[in-house]
Amino acid sequence: xxxxxxxxxxxxxxxxxxxxxxxxxxxxxxxxxxxxxxxxxxxxxxxxxxxxxxxxxxxxxxxxxxxxxxxxxxxxxxxxxxxxxxxxxxxxxxxxxxxxxxxxxxxxxxxxxxxxxxxxxxxxxxxxxxxxxxxx
Amino acid sequence: xxxxxxxxxxxxxxxxxxxxxxxxxxxxxxxxxxxxxxxxxxxxxxxxxxxxxxxxxxxxxxxxxxxxxxxxxxxxxxxxxxxxxxxxxxxxxxxxxxxxxxxxxxxxxxxxxxxxxxxxxxxxxxxxxxxxxxxx
DNA sequence: TTGCGTGCAAAGGTTTTGCATGGCA
DNA sequence: TGCCATGCAAAACCTTTGCACGCAA
Numbered sequence: 021x022x023x024x025x026x027x028x029x030x031x032x033x034x035x036x037x038x039x040x041x042x043x044x045x046x047x048x049x050x051x052x053x054x055x056x057x058x059x060x061x062x063x064x065x066x067x068x069x070x071x072x073x074x075x076x077x078x079x080x081x082x083x084x085x086x087x088x089x090x091x092x093x094x095x096x097x098x099x100x101x102x103x104x105x106x107x108x109x110x111x112x113x114x115x116x117x118x119x120x121x122x123x124x125x126x127x128x129x130x131x132x133x134x135x136x137x138x139x140x141x142x143x144x145x146x147x148x149x150x151x152x153x154x155x156x
Numbered sequence: 157x158x159x160x161x162x163x164x165x166x167x168x169x170x171x172x173x174x175x176x177x178x179x180x181x182x183x184x185x186x187x188x189x190x191x192x193x194x195x196x197x198x199x200x201x202x203x204x205x206x207x208x209x210x211x212x213x214x215x216x217x218x219x220x221x222x223x224x225x226x227x228x229x230x231x232x233x234x235x236x237x238x239x240x241x242x243x244x245x246x247x248x249x250x251x252x253x254x255x256x257x258x259x260x261x262x263x264x265x266x267x268x269x270x271x272x273x274x275x276x277x278x279x280x281x282x283x284x285x286x287x288x289x290x291x292x
Numbered sequence: 293t294t295g296c297g298t299g300c301a302a303a304g305g306t307t308t309t310g311c312a313t314g315g316c317a
Numbered sequence: 318t319g320c321c322a323t324g325c326a327a328a329a330c331c332t333t334t335g336c337a338c339g340c341a342a
Contacts, residue, residue, distance in 0.1 A: 023316045023321060045307080060324040065307060067322095081217035087306060104269050115267050123259055131251050132283035133240050142276045147268035159296060159341050181332080196299040201332065223331055 027059045031067045035077065035092045042080055042089035042105075042112045080141055106146035113146065163195045167203045171213065171228045178216055178225035178241075178248050216277055242282035249282065 034048050043051075049064045068090050071077035080089045080103075104113040124135045170184050179187075181200050188195045204226050207213035216225045216239075240249040260271045 025316075025322060027323070062308080062324055063322075069308095104263070104267070104271070106269075107272065113267075113269065115263070115269070117262075117267070119259060119262050123255060126253075126255050127240070127251070127278070131240070131249075131253070132286075133242075133249065133251070133278075133280055134286050135240070135278050135280040136243065140276075140278045140280070142263070142269075142271050144263075144269055144271040144276070150268075150270050161297060161341070163298070198299055198333085199297075202297085205333095 026057075027063050028067055030057050030059055031064060032071075035071075035090070039092050040112075040114060042091050044087045044089055046087065048090070103141045104146070105141050105143055106149055107143050112141075162193075163199050164203055166193050166195055167200060168207075171207075171226070175228050176248075176250060178227050180223045180225055182223065184226070239277045240282070241277050241279055242285055243279050248277075 030052055031048060034051055035043070045061070045064050045068060048068075049059065049061050052059045052064075068077060068079070072079050072090075075093055077090050078093050080091070104115055106113070127133050127135050166188055167184060170187050171179070181197070181204060184204075185195065185197050185200045188200075204213060204215070208215050208226070211229055213226050214229050216227070240251055242249070263269050263271050
C-alpha cells in the first residue's frame with residue numbers, strides 16, 4: 021500500500037478488531053458490507069496479499085479444503101502462543117504456554133529445524149467438542 | 157472400495173512408494189500418467205476421499221492456498237512423528253520423537269484440548285534453508 | 293447379471309487477473 | 318498530473334458432481 025485509502029484503513033480496522041480470530045477473506049468482505057462500508061472482494065484479497073508480504077498479517081491454510089484464514093501478525097501478543105484449532109467447531113484458541121518454547125528449542129537442538137510458531141496451527145478437538153464426541 | 161480395480165491398486169501403489177512424502181492429487185495423477193498407467197483425476201480424488209474416510213490416508217491442508225496433500229496414514233510409522241514442513245524448500249520431514257507425546261499430554265491435561273498429531277504440521281525452516289537465509 | 297467403479301464434461305467455490313475508471317499525493 | 322488503488326467481470330485454479338458406460342464379483 022503506497023497510498024492511504026478508505027479501503028485500506030477499513031480492512032486493517034477489521035483485522036484489529038479481530039486480533040483474536042482467524043478471518044477468511046469473505047468474512048472481512050461481508051463484515052464491511054454489513055456495516056455499510058463496502059469494499060470489493062478483489063480489493064480485500066489484494067490488501068491481504070500485500071499485508072502478508074510485509075508480515076503484517078499471517079495467512080493460515082483452512083483446515084480442510086476450506087478457504088484460507090488471515091490474522092494480524094501482532095508479534096508481541098502471539099509469540100508464545102499455540103494456535104489450537106478445533107476441527108469440529110472451527111474455533112481458534114490462543115494458548116499461552118511456555119511449552120511451545122521448550123518444544124521449539126528441542127526441535128532446533130535435536131533436529132536442526134527452526135519452527136515458526138506463528139505459522140503453525142495444532143489441529144484437534146477442543147474440550148467442548150471432545151465431550152460431545154464421547155456422547156455420540 | 158468394494159471392488160479391486162486396476163486404478164485402486166495403482167493409486168495405493170503410488171502412495172506406498174511415497175510413504176515419506178506428501179503428494180497432491182495432481183501429483184498422483186501425473187505420476188501414473190507418466191508411467192503409462194493413466195487414471196482419471198476424478199478417480200484419484202474419489203479414491204483419496206474413501207481412503208481418508210477409513211483412515212488409510214491422511215489429508216493435509218497445503219501450506220498456503222495450495223492444493224491439499226495426501227499421505228498413507230501408516231500408524232505404526234507415524235504415530236510418534238512430528239511432521240515438519242520447510243516453508244522455504246517445501247520438503248517434509250518426519251521426525252521420530254517422543255516429545256510430541258509429551259506435548260500432546262501437556263495440552264490435554266493443562267488446556268483440555270486433544271491434539272490430533274496426524275493433522276498437525278509444524279512449519280518452519282529446515283537446517284539447509286536456515287543456513288541459506290543467514291547468508292543472504 | 294448386478295451394482296460399484298470409471299472418466300468425461302460440467303458445475304462449484306475460492307482466489308487471481310485484465311482493464312477501464314477513480315482517487316491519493 | 319502521475320501513478321497506484323479500485324472493482325467489475327472474466328479467467329484460473331482445485332475439487333466435486335452428473336451421467337452413461339465399463340468391469341469386478
